[in-house]
Amino acid sequence: MNDSPLFTFFSYLKYSTKAVGAHSLHSPFVFKVFNKIIKKSQHFRIADIEKVRKKLRNNHEIIDVIDFKNRISRKKTISSIAKTSLSKSKFSAFLHLLVNELAARTVLETGTSLGVNSLYLAWTSATRVITIEASPILCQLAKNEFEKSSQQKILIESGDVNERFSSTLIRHQPDFIFLDADHRGSTIRNQVDQILELSKPVKCIVIHDIYWSQDMNQAWKELVRDQRFTLSIDIFQAGILFPSKGMEKQHFTLRF
Numbered sequence: 001m002n003d004s005p006l007f008t009f010f011s012y013l014k015y016s017t018k019a020v021g022a023h024s025l026h027s028p029f030v031f032k033v034f035n036k037i038i039k040k041s042q043h044f045r046i047a048d049i050e051k052v053r054k055k056l057r058n059n060h061e062i063i064d065v066i067d068f069k070n071r072i073s074r075k076k077t078i079s080s081i082a083k084t085s086l087s088k089s090k091f092s093a094f095l096h097l098l099v100n101e102l103a104a105r106t107v108l109e110t111g112t113s114l115g116v117n118s119l120y121l122a123w124t125s126a127t128r129v130i131t132i133e134a135s136p137i138l139c140q141l142a143k144n145e146f147e148k149s150s151q152q153k154i155l156i157e158s159g160d161v162n163e164r165f166s167s168t169l170i171r172h173q174p175d176f177i178f179l180d181a182d183h184r185g186s187t188i189r190n191q192v193d194q195i196l197e198l199s200k201p202v203k204c205i206v207i208h209d210i211y212w213s214q215d216m217n218q219a220w221k222e223l224v225r226d227q228r229f230t231l232s233i234d235i236f237q238a239g240i241l242f243p244s245k246g247m248e249k250q251h252f253t254l255r256f
Helices: 005-018 028-041 047-057 078-085 089-102 116-122 136-148 161-172 185-198 214-225
Strands: 062-067 072-077 106-110 128-133 154-158 176-179 204-208 231-234 238-242 250-253
Touching: 005 214, 028 089, 028 231, 047 078, 047 089, 047 116, 047 136, 062 136, 072 078, 089 116, 089 176, 089 204, 106 116, 106 161, 116 128, 116 136, 116 154, 128 136, 128 161, 136 154, 161 185, 176 185, 185 204, 185 214, 214 231, 214 238
Parallel strands: 106 128, 106 176, 128 154, 176 204, 231 250
Antiparallel strands: 062 072, 204 238, 231 238
């Protein structure tokens, strides 16, 4: 759950006053992102994956999940995890459509959870999705869903994301990266630095929950100012960074 719900709430009020639609966009690429991805994500769904989401939300089995912040094991129902940790369908669709629009080939996701976003990412033109999950029980539950869906594209790894991150970048050279595991600003900054250093073909970095806390939001603001990125987009639920779009440096806050 969100560590700073009040910060997120008031941040959304500010975001909603700044967010714009297609009529305010003069960049052809960003105009396309809004119309072909953001608008379409409102109604685009993959029925088989939505059935998985619904099944997980209705699964009241109790499991032991380790809270890696304090190393304490907590009993939770799969249903409660699905309701609090899974992205909304609209955001899952956004990821799917963005991967296809960019013609990404290799996707890296951190923070698999129960695997719904992984399935949406795999149901694309990408040839491989690598996803890392720290919790062994969540990793196994997600793997079960991948097998039931006969999804051969997904390679799931269980272990500490920070320990595996650099070697995974070097080994797989992803061109689309979705960061959704460690919600600390210092970790996000470090991971972005590693991506730019170690994964040369990267086209896009999506950072989930940029308004999770003041710490996360400060890291996002620093990345927006970073000259290594010529384009950044804020859709509130996530921030999207493009290392080089061959354009003058620009930032957009888009209505999502």
